[in-house]
Amino acid sequence: MILIILLLGELFLENGVNCSSCYEGCFCHYDTMNCSSQSLEHIPDVPESVTNLILAYNLLYRVTRTEIFEYLTAIDLSNNRLKSLSIELANSSKLHTLKLSDNPINSVQIVSNTLKILDISWCDITHLQANFLDSLPSLELLDISYNPLKLISGFNGNIQELHLKGCLLHDISLFNLPQLKYLDISFNRYMKALKFDSNLTVLKAAYASLYQADFNLPKLKLLDLSHNKLSQVIMNSPSLIELNLSWNSLRNFEINLLESSLEKLDISHNLLNQIELFANDLQYLNASFNPLNLLKIHSVSLELIDCASCQLKIIDLPKVRTLNLSRNNLEIFDGEATVLDLSHNLLDSYKGISKFVDLRWNRLSLPKNVSISGSALLDNNPWFCQCQDVALKELYMRAIDQVKCASPEGKTWESCFRTKLPKYMSEYPWVPLVISAVLTVFLVIGIFMMKKKLWPTVPNNSSAEQSQSDYYVVPQTEPSSCRERPEDQLPSYEEALFMNKPRNYAANRRSYELGSNRRLSSSSI
Numbered sequence: 390m391i392l393i394i395l396l397l398g399e400l401f402l403e404n405g406v407n408c409s410s411c412y413e414g415c416f417c418h419y420d421t422m423n424c425s426s427q428s429l430e431h432i433p434d435v436p437e438s439v440t441n442l443i444l445a446y447n448l449l450y451r452v453t454r455t456e457i458f459e460y461l462t463a464i465d466l467s468n469n470r471l472k473s474l475s476i477e478l479a480n481s482s483k484l485h486t487l488k489l490s491d492n493p494i495n496s497v498q499i500v501s502n503t504l505k506i507l508d509i510s511w512c513d514i515t516h517l518q519a520n521f522l523d524s525l526p527s528l529e530l531l532d533i534s535y536n537p538l539k540l541i542s543g544f545n546g547n548i549q550e551l552h553l554k555g556c557l558l559h560d561i562s563l564f565n566l567p568q569l570k571y572l573d574i575s576f577n578r579y580m581k582a583l584k585f586d587s588n589l590t591v592l593k594a595a596y597a598s599l600y601q602a603d604f605n606l607p608k609l610k611l612l613d614l615s616h617n618k619l620s621q622v623i624m625n626s627p628s629l630i631e632l633n634l635s636w637n638s639l640r641n642f643e644i645n646l647l648e649s650s651l652e653k654l655d656i657s658h659n660l661l662n663q664i665e666l667f668a669n670d671l672q673y674l675n676a677s678f679n680p681l682n683l684l685k686i687h688s689v690s691l692e693l694i695d696c697a698s699c700q701l702k703i704i705d706l707p708k709v710r711t712l713n714l715s716r717n718n719l720e721i722f723d724g725e726a727t728v729l730d731l732s733h734n735l736l737d738s739y740k741g742i743s744k745f746v747d748l749r750w751n752r753l754s755l756p757k758n759v760s761i762s763g764s765a766l767l768d769n770n771p772w773f774c775q776c777q778d779v780a781l782k783e784l785y786m787r788a789i790d791q792v793k794c795a796s797p798e799g800k801t802w803e804s805c806f807r808t809k810l811p812k813y814m815s816e817y818p819w820v821p822l823v824i825s826a827v828l829t830v831f832l833v834i835g836i837f838m839m840k841k842k843l844w845p846t847v848p849n850n851s852s853a854e855q856s857q858s859d860y861y862v863v864p865q866t867e868p869s870s871c872r873e874r875p876e877d878q879l880p881s882y883e884e885a886l887f888m889n890k891p892r893n894y895a896a897n898r899r900s901y902e903l904g905s906n907r908r909l910s911s912s913s914i
Contacts, residue, residue: 410436425465432457440483444469452476458484467491467508476500490532500524510534510552522546534573553577575613595633615655634659635675646671657695677713697730715747732766754795756780761787771795776805 411417412433415424421441424433429447432454440462449469458464458478463486471492477500478484486506489497494512504525514536522528522544529547534554541553542562550571553561558577566587573593574580580597585604591611594602599617604624606612611631614622619637624644631653634642639659646654646668653673656664661679664686671688674695681699686706693711696704701717704724712726716733722741729743736751738758746765753759753770757780767788774781774794785792785802794800 435461445488458482462486464488473497474499478503485527498524501527503527506530508532510536512536514538517541520545522548590628652690749790756784759784763787764789766790768792772802774800774802774805782806 411422412424412435414427415422415433417423417436417439420439421443422435422439423443425443425445425447427447429444429449432444432449432452435442435457437460440460442457442461442463443465445465446468449466449471451471452466452474455476455478458476459482462483464484465488467488467490469492471489471494473496474489474494475498480502482501482503484501485503487499487504488508489512490508490510492512494509495514497509497512497514498518499507501524505527507525507528507530510532511534514533515538517533517538519542522531523546526547530550530552531548532552533556534552536556538553538556538558540560541558545565547568548566549568551566551569551573553572553574555576556574557579558574559579560582561574561580569587569589571591572589573591575593575595575597577594577597580594581600583594583599583602583604585592585606587606588608589606590608592604592606592609593611593613594617595613596616599614599619602614602619602622602624604612604626606624606626608628609626610628612624612626612629613631613633614637615633616636619634619639621641622634622639622644627649629649629651632651633655635655636658639656639661642656642661642664646666649668650670651668652670654666654668654671655673655675657675657677657679659679661676661681663683664676664679664681665683666674666686666688668686668688670690671686672690673693674686674691676684677695677697677699679699681696681701682703684696684699684701684704684706686694688707691707691709694706694709695713696717697713698716701714701719704714704719704722706712706724708725710726711728712724713730714722714734715730719731719734719736722731722734722736722739725742727744729741729746731739731751732747732749734751736748737753739746739748739751739753740760742762744763746761746763748759748770749766750769753767754773756772756778759767759780761784765784765787767784768790770792772792772794773796781802782805785806788802792802794802
């Protein structure tokens with residue numbers, strides 16, 4: 390065991406960082422040295438075995454020791470006080486990740502053939518040189534989010550993921566980035582139009598000011614254009630899986646989904662009057678908060694529909710797992726769903742087989758007009774209650790909330806069917822518990838006393854008797870009440886001679902005289 394511990398320790402020292410060589414105040418573990426939040430103003434000495442250096446949340450003003458970039462693979466300089474950075478790494482460098490976020494950097498120039506991830510978000514960068522990516526041929530991910538950038542043009546490279554959130558961009562052109570797969574340009578308030586023709590698979594442009602969007606993105610799988618000002622969307626994306634167009638100004642939705650792979654669609658908070666969809670693969674639909682008067686959906690894969698607050702009167706929906714039709718104008722509903730929300734409608738009857746249904750705030754009054762097979766919420770309806778009504782009792786067994794009656798006013802369903810308890814038990818519910826505890830104590834004491842009386846303790850006279858009693862039952866001494874009394878014992882022979890015999894009087898007298906004569910003769914002798 391000791392040999393194994395020594396071998397493991399030797400292996401740790403060979404592959405990891407020696408604790409004695411770790412800079413004071415830093416934490417070293419294997420190939421990582423963490424010196425964050427140490428108020429450092431200069432880069433400390435770094436052991437050669439370290440490949441991942443974390444210097445976040447310090448007071449670094451400049452990077453003077455550029456030689457450390459030669460053998461490090463990742464370095465984190467975020468949340469410092471760097472204002473500019475100019476690094477030129479040799480071809481032998483191993484650096485592939487560089488984080489510079491949250492620094493007052495206004496200019497950056499990096500030359501590296503190995504760098505793959507560069508994070509310069511939350512800085513003060515207002516522009517980037519046209520050949521910025523030319524000096525980073527291996528760069529795959531670039532994050533320039535939340536910088537005061539107004540224009541990006543002339544980008545050229547093999548970058549695959551680009552983050553431009555929260556900038557001041559008015560327009561963007563990405564025709565020179567054929568390898569780009571992921572683009573996030575959300576929170577660019579001045580961006581009004583988008584026109585793309587690339588190999589993007591993910592495009593996020595939420596919280597902008599887009600009025601129009603024209604896409605030819607055949608490989609696009611996720612598109613988020615929520616919180617914009619779009620009134621029309623023109624797109625050709627047969628590979629699209631998720632589409633978010635919520636919080637826009639759409640009046641028409643004329644996207645052909647029949648031949649698409651769309652699974653999730655969010656068109657909530659728009660100005661749509663009619664929705665008629667034919668989508669075979671659609672699983673999730675959110676069309677809530679639209680002034681809809683017609684909703685028709687044909688899909689064999691649909692599982693969830695949210696059409697709350699849509700002013701609906703007529704619907705044509707397939708059977709789904711979850712359906713939200715709350716806050717509409719429905720007077721009749723004959724659809725099916727496992728979980729169903731029909732609250733805040735105009736229903737006066739309902740018959741369904743849902744496992745759960747919310748029927749609050751409707752016009753339900755007669756229990757016989759309501760048939761439920763699962764659990765339900767039924768309060769805030771003008772219920773007419775008769776406690777002897779069988780239909781009312783069935784609904785009471787299904788309800789999971791406290792339902793009040795409109796007639797008689799203030800009466801509850803529970804008051805009709807609950808078991809009435811004595812007044813003292815309702816006012817003092819702890820009384821039965823106390824009584825039960827006291828009775829239990831007396832019962833235990835009584836059982837103990839009975840055992841003690843029926844099986845008294847036998848004194849232990851010797852260890853031999855104790856060992857013998859483990860195998861044999863020691864006979865108990867009879868109580869004093871069972872012992873023989875002296876008057877109950879048999880007489881002796883002499884006493885028996887003087888006892889009266891059961892004979893006639895003459896014979897008894899003769900025997901008495903003979904006995905007396907014999908005693909006299911014997912005494913004279």
